[in-house]
Amino acid sequence: MNREEAPGKSPEEMYIQQKVRVLLMLKKMGSNLTPSEEAFLRNYAGVVHTQMSQLPQHPIDQGAEDVVMAFSRSETEDRRQ
Amino acid sequence: MMSMQMSETESSVKVAEWQQTYYASDSGIQSGATTVRDDEESEYSKKHTVSSATVVESSSEVDAQYTLTRAQRVRAAMFPETLVEGEAVLSTTQSEPGQQTNVQRLAEPSQLLKTAIVHLINYQDDADLATRAVPELTKLLADDDQVVVNKAAMIVNQLTRKEASRRVLMQSPQMVAAIVRAMQSTSDMETARATASVLHSLSHQREGLLAIFKSGGIPALVRMLSSPMESVLFYAITTLHNLLLHQEGAKMAVRLADGLQRMVPLLKKSNPKFLAITTDCLQLLSYGNQESKLIILANGGPESLVYIMRNYNYEKLLWTTSRVLKVLSVCPSNKPAIVDAGGMQALGQHLTGSSQRLIQNSLWTLRNLSDAATKQEGLDGLLQILVSQLGSDDVNMLTCATGILSNLTCNNARNKALVTQCGGVEALIHAVLRAGEKEDVAEPAVCALRHLTSRHPDAELAQNAVRLHYGIPAIVKLLGQPHYWPIVKATIGLIRNLALCPANQAPLREAGAIPRLVNLLLKAHQDTQRHASSAQQTYQDGVRMEEIVEGCTGALHILARDPINRGEIASMQTIPLFVQLLYSYVENVKRVAAGVLCELALDKQSAEMIDAEGASAPLMELLHSTNEGIATYAAAVLFRISEDKSSDYRKRVSVELTHSLFKHDPAAWELAHTSVPLEAGYMADELDGAYPPYGYADIPMDGLPLDADLHEAYMPDMGYDPRQGYPEPL
Numbered sequence: 082m083n084r085e086e087a088p089g090k091s092p093e094e095m096y097i098q099q100k101v102r103v104l105l106m107l108k109k110m111g112s113n114l115t116p117s118e119e120a121f122l123r124n125y126a127g128v129v130h131t132q133m134s135q136l137p138q139h140p141i142d143q144g145a146e147d148v149v150m151a152f153s154r155s156e157t158e159d160r161r162q
Numbered sequence: 163m164m165s166m167q168m169s170e171t172e173s174s175v176k177v178a179e180w181q182q183t184y185y186a187s188d189s190g191i192q193s194g195a196t197t198v199r200d201d202e203e204s205e206y207s208k209k210h211t212v213s214s215a216t217v218v219e220s221s222s223e224v225d226a227q228y229t230l231t232r233a234q235r236v237r238a239a240m241f242p243e244t245l246v247e248g249e250a251v252l253s254t255t256q257s258e259p260g261q262q263t264n265v266q267r268l269a270e271p272s273q274l275l276k277t278a279i280v281h282l283i284n285y286q287d288d289a290d291l292a293t294r295a296v297p298e299l300t301k302l303l304a305d306d307d308q309v310v311v312n313k314a315a316m317i318v319n320q321l322t323r324k325e326a327s328r329r330v331l332m333q334s335p336q337m338v339a340a341i342v343r344a345m346q347s348t349s350d351m352e353t354a355r356a357t358a359s360v361l362h363s364l365s366h367q368r369e370g371l372l373a374i375f376k377s378g379g380i381p382a383l384v385r386m387l388s389s390p391m392e393s394v395l396f397y398a399i400t401t402l403h404n405l406l407l408h409q410e411g412a413k414m415a416v417r418l419a420d421g422l423q424r425m426v427p428l429l430k431k432s433n434p435k436f437l438a439i440t441t442d443c444l445q446l447l448s449y450g451n452q453e454s455k456l457i458i459l460a461n462g463g464p465e466s467l468v469y470i471m472r473n474y475n476y477e478k479l480l481w482t483t484s485r486v487l488k489v490l491s492v493c494p495s496n497k498p499a500i501v502d503a504g505g506m507q508a509l510g511q512h513l514t515g516s517s518q519r520l521i522q523n524s525l526w527t528l529r530n531l532s533d534a535a536t537k538q539e540g541l542d543g544l545l546q547i548l549v550s551q552l553g554s555d556d557v558n559m560l561t562c563a564t565g566i567l568s569n570l571t572c573n574n575a576r577n578k579a580l581v582t583q584c585g586g587v588e589a590l591i592h593a594v595l596r597a598g599e600k601e602d603v604a605e606p607a608v609c610a611l612r613h614l615t616s617r618h619p620d621a622e623l624a625q626n627a628v629r630l631h632y633g634i635p636a637i638v639k640l641l642g643q644p645h646y647w648p649i650v651k652a653t654i655g656l657i658r659n660l661a662l663c664p665a666n667q668a669p670l671r672e673a674g675a676i677p678r679l680v681n682l683l684l685k686a687h688q689d690t691q692r693h694a695s696s697a698q699q700t701y702q703d704g705v706r707m708e709e710i711v712e713g714c715t716g717a718l719h720i721l722a723r724d725p726i727n728r729g730e731i732a733s734m735q736t737i738p739l740f741v742q743l744l745y746s747y748v749e750n751v752k753r754v755a756a757g758v759l760c761e762l763a764l765d766k767q768s769a770e771m772i773d774a775e776g777a778s779a780p781l782m783e784l785l786h787s788t789n790e791g792i793a794t795y796a797a798a799v800l801f802r803i804s805e806d807k808s809s810d811y812r813k814r815v816s817v818e819l820t821h822s823l824f825k826h827d828p829a830a831w832e833l834a835h836t837s838v839p840l841e842a843g844y845m846a847d848e849l850d851g852a853y854p855p856y857g858y859a860d861i862p863m864d865g866l867p868l869d870a871d872l873h874e875a876y877m878p879d880m881g882y883d884p885r886q887g888y889p890e891p892l
Contacts, residue, residue: 107795112757112760147612149536150568152533
């Protein structure tokens with residue numbers, strides 16, 4: 082959550098800003114929003130526009146990372162042909 | 163200087179016997195007959211002249227002989243053909259016909275010996291003569307005169323051509339030791355070649371190997387690996403090869419003699435057969451011996467071996483080299499060096515030929531190397547071949563192909579896209595179906611599918627391809643009993659990725675994924691709780707049950723995006739467990755638990771159940787998480803469960819949210835506290851009237867008056883009117 086807003090913003094403004102951010106983050110992470118949540122975002126389209134550029138660019142929730150399998154733990158017996 | 167020790171009587175008998183076979187006269191070796199000048203001498207001399215072509219011709223230059231050294235005179239007597247031009251021919255200095263010189267008398271035993279050996283060569287069954295020849299030859303091999311040594315060596319080399327005489331040689335430790343000494347101390351190339359050839363001949367029998375080994379032959383042969391003569395090199399490496407193959411203790415001796423340090427540079431030679439033997443030696447020395455592998459690495463072995471794989475066609479050489487690479491590929495230090503030298507690409511060249519043994523060795527080596535090759539470029543061809551090999555019925559090939567693909571698609575978007583585009587998904591599904599209970603095939607195949615279905619531009623293509631190739635039922639079945647946990651874990655991850663594709667949600671549900679995941683989650687969670695008191699973590703087949711808990715919850719989180727699925731998930735009494743998981747010490751578990759609750763909370767009934775389970779408290783804590791995903795899910799759940807709450811509750815939530823939001827901005831927090839009359843000015847009750855019922859009513863939920871102005875873009879300078887009270891959270 083963006084906690085580094087310029088001083089001077091009212092609590093209400095801050096709140097709306099942060100709520101927009103939470104909802105945008107949810108969307109970014111692929112989650113669903115309720116219709117009323119979608120409406121909230123439409124109501125504060127300006128804030129949405131500002132917040133969009135401030136969302137983290139890296140993927141937030143992509144599940145577990147790929148992990149290699151170690152196959153060379155032991156030496157296999159070699160059959161001479 | 164060694165010589166056969168015989169008793170006088172024995173010697174006399176032997177000489178008598180010898181005389182009876184070929185010679186009628188007494189050489190004087192025992193009787194001293196030739197030391198006396200008499201008619202017998204003449205007779206002897208004549209006879210000697212007749213029977214041998216090597217008697218020195220008489221010369222009238224009496225004085226010349228006295229100026230030659232003793233060695234020169236011996237040499238002239240024995241090997242007249244080696245006399246240097248300008249040297250006087252040694253004369254018999256016979257002032258009278260028939261008279262023998264002292265030198266001739268001395269040279270006679272050797273002359274006889276030489277003649278005897280020539281006869282021996284023509285009579286291969288006569289081992290006795292060889293036995294007699296051996297002591298003398300042994301002595302001659304240690305002579306100060308290099309020419310003498312050279313000739314003796316060449317005679318011994320001749321003797322090794324015949325089995326009977328060869329056997330006699332190898333039974334004489336002194337002879338073998340003399341050969342070894344001569345070989346390593348000579349500066350004459352021909353002597354080196356002849357002696358190396360002798361040892362090579364002897365190395366074809368066990369007895370000979372033992373004799374070489376016991377005589378210190380190994381350090382000497384290792385030294386010969388530095389010879390500039392190709393023939394010496396060949397004899398030395400082949401003899402060492404025979405020793406390594408058949409002589410106990412040889413490996414240790416070669417290692418101690420720094421054999422590896424001498425052999426690795428030989429990999430730069432260009433004779434394929436020589437290289438085949440050399441690489442086989444390296445394999446014999448390094449199999450199971452970590453120190454040897456490190457020595458090979460330190461001497462540039464990986465680069466040279468990869469070069470061979472890339473540039474030669476001789477099958478046997480490619481096979482032996484692939485075996486060395488296979489041995490080195492289990493060494494953590496050699497592995498990255500082989501990969502960096504282009505080993506993956508080089509081995510990948512040999513997967514489609516006619517040599518099955520080469521293909522299989524290359525595959526095993528590639529598999530071993532693959533976890534160090536995830537960032538390698540230029541593997542497109544290899545990947546395509548591996549995808550085609552997924553159609554094989556050979557279980558070894560399948561094991562390797564799936565394993566290599568699994569690792570090469572790990573965190574590599576380019577490789578993932580390529581494998582997806584060339585039909586890898588379908589091929590992997592078929593491999594899973596054919597694998598049955600073969601975990602070495604099934605596990606990497608499922609892992610590969612898991613990699614292909616996330617974190618690259620074509621992930622969606624792969625997710626759809628699994629469904630289109632009828633993979634979903636087979637994959638869900640892998641969650642069933644009996645549980646091999648690594649496969650179960652990989653499958654759970656794959657299902658989670660498949661659920662990212664909306665078109666897969668219904669097929670997954672229909673295949674029974676949800677109840678299987680829920681049951682696995684319950685089982686794993688119970689297991690972790692049972693061991694919670696002890697510090698020990700539970701592992702089953704090398705998998706921690708916490709990983710299963712996380713995986714299942716994560717998969718259910720994504721499945722819950724579908725409304726029917728989330729109803730099914732909630733109906734299985736999972737909410738209490740998910741709420742409990744919010745308390746987990748594992749951050750990932752907290753994240754997926756908050757995530758699934760966030761989806762479930764979209765349904766009002768579920769939201770109420772979540773609240774009833776006391777989720778608010780842990781969720782409030784999670785608002786402060788440094789993990790933005792966790793904080794986001796927690797906030798969303800709180801928004802959704804506070805819809806029907808009392809104003810006090812909503813106020814508390816908003817305060818907590820603000821508190822967490824302003825955590826790093828004390829000035830703003832201060833401002834919020836002073837300018838917002840949280841108690842008196844909070845007109846929640848008033849706003850209740852305007853607060854619509856929870857659900858999907860299509861009106862703004864912010865609680866502010868429905869003023870047309872407010873539908874416009876938010877204006878930062880609008881200002882806050884304290885009379886309006888704090889905006890209602892959704």
